[in-house]
Amino acid sequence: MAFARFSRNQEVCLHVKPEFNTVWRIVPGEGAAKNRAGQPVMANERILLSHVATNQFLSTDNIAYRNDFGNEMEVSAMSASTKSKTQMLAGEYNGEKVREDVGKAVAPTNYWTIELADEPSASEPIQ
Numbered sequence: 001m002a003f004a005r006f007s008r009n010q011e012v013c014l015h016v017k018p019e020f021n022t023v024w025r026i027v028p029g030e031g032a033a034k035n036r037a038g039q040p041v042m043a044n045e046r047i048l049l050s051h052v053a054t055n056q057f058l059s060t061d062n063i064a065y066r067n068d069f070g071n072e073m074e075v076s077a078m079s080a081s082t083k084s085k086t087q088m089l090a091g092e093y094n095g096e097k098v099r100e101d102v103g104k105a106v107a108p109t110n111y112w113t114i115e116l117a118d119e120p121s122a123s124e125p126i127q
Contacts, residue, residue: 028045029046044116057077081107
């Protein structure tokens with residue numbers, strides 16, 4: 001396994017070979033994923049990108065560095081989570097039934113959005 005240059009998390013690379021370890025799944029940022037399966041993803045909606053082979057979310061720690069293509073942000077595959085279980089404890093306190101598939105809340109470094117261009121010329125590739 002290769003590690004990202006600065007964060008030392010699992011490295012994410014882009015290549016053209018259609019292999020299983022290049023498959024990513026779009027997971028809704030809010031709501032149950034099983035209720036949203038097969039539904040379209042809306043622009044500007046918070047999503048998670050899950051690597052199918054490792055079940056890790058695409059993450060960025062906002063580490064900017066300069067390379068041959070200009071300024072870039074490092075991305076890696078790491079499911080970050082918040083350190084608290086406040087959502088579960090609050091539900092228990094209120095007498096709500098606790099979910100059996102308890103998981104920690106996802107950290108902001110794992111959320112992404114699909115952005116649309118304001119005008120058609122902005123969607124043209126940069127040479």
